[in-house]
Amino acid sequence: xxxxxxxFRSLWQTADGAVEVIDQRRLPYAFATRALRSVDDxxxxxxxxxxxxxxxxxxxxxxxxxLAMRRDPGDAHxxxxxxxxxxxxxxxxxxxxxxxxxxxxxxxxxxxRRADAAWLEAARIADEDVELxxxxxxxxxxxxAAVHARTRRPVQVLTHCNAGWIATVxxxxxxxxxxxAHDASIPVHVWVDETRPRNxxxxxxxxxxxxxxxxTLVVDNAGGHLMxxxxxxxxxxxxxxxxxxxxxANKIGTYLKALAAHDNGVPFYAAVPSPTIDWTIDxxxxxxxxxxRAAGEVREVAGLDRQQQRATVRIAxxxxxxxxxxxxxxxxxxxxxxxxxxxxxxxxxxxxxxxGRRQAA
Amino acid sequence: xxxxxxxFRSLWQTADGAVEVIDQRRLPYAFATRALRSVDDxxxxxxxxxxxxxxxxxxxxxxxxxLAMRRDPGDAHxxxxxxxxxxxxxxxxxxxxxxxxxxxxxxxxxxxRRADAAWLEAARIADEDVELxxxxxxxxxxxxAAVHARTRRPVQVLTHCNAGWIATVxxxxxxxxxxxAHDASIPVHVWVDETRPRNxxxxxxxxxxxxxxxxTLVVDNAGGHLMxxxxxxxxxxxxxxxxxxxxxANKIGTYLKALAAHDNGVPFYAAVPSPTIDWTIDxxxxxxxxxxRAAGEVREVAGLDRQQQRATVRIAxxxxxxxxxxxxxxxxxxxxxxxxxxxxxxxxxxxxxxxGRRQAA
Numbered sequence: 001x002x003x004x005x006x007x008f009r010s011l012w013q014t015a016d017g018a019v020e021v022i023d024q025r026r027l028p029y030a031f032a033t034r035a036l037r038s039v040d041d042x043x044x045x046x047x048x049x050x051x052x053x054x055x056x057x058x059x060x061x062x063x064x065x066x067l068a069m070r071r072d073p074g075d076a077h078x079x080x081x082x083x084x085x086x087x088x089x090x091x092x093x094x095x096x097x098x099x100x101x102x103x104x105x106x107x108x109x110x111x112x113r114r115a116d117a118a119w120l121e122a123a124r125i126a127d128e129d130v131e132l133x134x135x136x137x138x139x140x141x142x143x144x145a146a147v148h149a150r151t152r153r154p155v156q157v158l159t160h161c162n163a164g165w166i167a168t169v170x171x172x173x174x175x176x177x178x179x180x181a182h183d184a185s186i187p188v189h190v191w192v193d194e195t196r197p198r199n200x201x202x203x204x205x206x207x208x209x210x211x212x213x214x215x216t217l218v219v220d221n222a223g224g225h226l227m228x229x230x231x232x233x234x235x236x237x238x239x240x241x242x243x244x245x246x247x248x249a250n251k252i253g254t255y256l257k258a259l260a261a262h263d264n265g266v267p268f269y270a271a272v273p274s275p276t277i278d279w280t281i282d283x284x285x286x287x288x289x290x291x292x293r294a295a296g297e298v299r300e301v302a303g304l305d306r307q308q309q310r311a312t313v314r315i316a317x318x319x320x321x322x323x324x325x326x327x328x329x330x331x332x333x334x335x336x337x338x339x340x341x342x343x344x345x346x347x348x349x350x351x352x353x354x355x356g357r358r359q360a361a
Numbered sequence: 362x363x364x365x366x367x368x369f370r371s372l373w374q375t376a377d378g379a380v381e382v383i384d385q386r387r388l389p390y391a392f393a394t395r396a397l398r399s400v401d402d403x404x405x406x407x408x409x410x411x412x413x414x415x416x417x418x419x420x421x422x423x424x425x426x427x428l429a430m431r432r433d434p435g436d437a438h439x440x441x442x443x444x445x446x447x448x449x450x451x452x453x454x455x456x457x458x459x460x461x462x463x464x465x466x467x468x469x470x471x472x473x474r475r476a477d478a479a480w481l482e483a484a485r486i487a488d489e490d491v492e493l494x495x496x497x498x499x500x501x502x503x504x505x506a507a508v509h510a511r512t513r514r515p516v517q518v519l520t521h522c523n524a525g526w527i528a529t530v531x532x533x534x535x536x537x538x539x540x541x542a543h544d545a546s547i548p549v550h551v552w553v554d555e556t557r558p559r560n561x562x563x564x565x566x567x568x569x570x571x572x573x574x575x576x577t578l579v580v581d582n583a584g585g586h587l588m589x590x591x592x593x594x595x596x597x598x599x600x601x602x603x604x605x606x607x608x609x610a611n612k613i614g615t616y617l618k619a620l621a622a623h624d625n626g627v628p629f630y631a632a633v634p635s636p637t638i639d640w641t642i643d644x645x646x647x648x649x650x651x652x653x654r655a656a657g658e659v660r661e662v663a664g665l666d667r668q669q670q671r672a673t674v675r676i677a678x679x680x681x682x683x684x685x686x687x688x689x690x691x692x693x694x695x696x697x698x699x700x701x702x703x704x705x706x707x708x709x710x711x712x713x714x715x716x717g718r719r720q721a722a
Contacts, residue, residue, distance in 0.1 A: 314664050
């Protein structure tokens, strides 16, 4: 997608062998990039959320292994790099999926051939991510078009967190559907949840504004009220992990929106490339680990001060105890459909869309 | 309640005839009071939320009429002051209730007697508010005690916004129940919703810390996840208006917590003094006006900067469209009970608790 008219991916290789990423902690206030030159750089970028979004974390992890192999392609270092990268964020499954895929390619190779093979495999995963998201966005755009065909009004979509192109290598997941509907002249308006504590909704608003998609920012508390008053035609989110039966782990607060959608007859969809599906887990509520993040994310809010300089304010004192679970799980019964690169399935129909995968679990 | 060991109400008369209030916009960062000397001062305090909380707004409105009468006790000025005060915040019904009550006392009186009568009536309303909240808190504490008797664990209560003593003249509504349970040695822990956009949860955390009640601050997105994992025994909120059939208008986002409570078998209670009940409306969703507030409340976040000075950061640019509905309505079907000064009623049982009121509508 374009930033100020210039086409960008959210991650790319540089001529000098680094992996360059958009530093998402500085968005939407500044557009800056950052070169990752070691596995430690990659882990730091993932942990601090300079790089975020389940699909992008997966690709970054793959490149992390490649950077590790360039330094030391031995078995012990491969195992260690895999373990450390995999632990950098526990909820998104794309990371484990990408790491396992690269390791499966590398393990049979003699160490001297591993670095090149890892770079190649990471690049393949990145390119595939783009194609998966393009494909799933087409299916999602069809859903939006169908609502418009029925209502003849601008389609009102509510989204939570950022499932845009910067959460992937390109196109995005939920926003891929919205971009493609918009580009096909389907009128769309997006309600953008702020998404406390890290306010990734601001990234979504930034993306939508750059692409010219009409949108309105709301606090996370507002979505239920909007749905009660017929202001939302569908809820469309990404996911960090979807269980085999269709339970959806996504940014904290998604479950509340799914409940409101269900209570008001509003369809609720998660848009996910297949690497986000964890075929080894059925019960997402019991099986998907939920990351607990630092209290500072709740206590401090970042923005711009009056001089337009990046600043943070502390809203709660250190003495105030804080809990900060980063994700929740929306049970499949509240999910209308999962949008994948192969089409849209009811949660219980995911296995039929990916017959080989399900059995492999 | 006490602030730094000194007993305070949230509003009181001064020796020189002003009405002094705690400036709630400066909490929790600074404790400052502000003298209201005219009806315009009162309207400004209500609109800017220096004075907030449905019960306290009602009392402040009554004093606003008293201040107006001291300046000009004529019929036209009475009508005008009533109209302007009533328009200052549309959702909380206590304001209209208190204004109507004072006006009913004043209207039959010759103008020269109105100012004194208005002061007297406003003081009566303030004192009654304290007693209503003390009484309803006792009933709420009984509910908390019953949970503890069953579980023998600290009772986990989730609350939204600030329904504490500063939202009333004293004691609070939801927090009155928590304070009284705590004071009766029932172990209670409170999950405090941040309550974007204005973060009144910080006021709640400040109150609870001052009273020594264990609590944990969470973002508004977290409550559903907590309930899914058995971390909440009951949800306890205040209200700005409750319809005759028990629909609960409260701070935006309350409905989402009620949905999560319902989905997880967690009881959901609203604690309200009877002046919060609007006997003229049955269908709260259709009948209760929802205030839309300024976009700046969403775009800017207040806190302390690194020098511990009050500061705001802008999180979204002016170009980002914002919607800011301040309240939502939780339908009676999601409400386990309404806690009033006369006891706890199922929503449909409210009329039986207040038989005279219902017929009067």
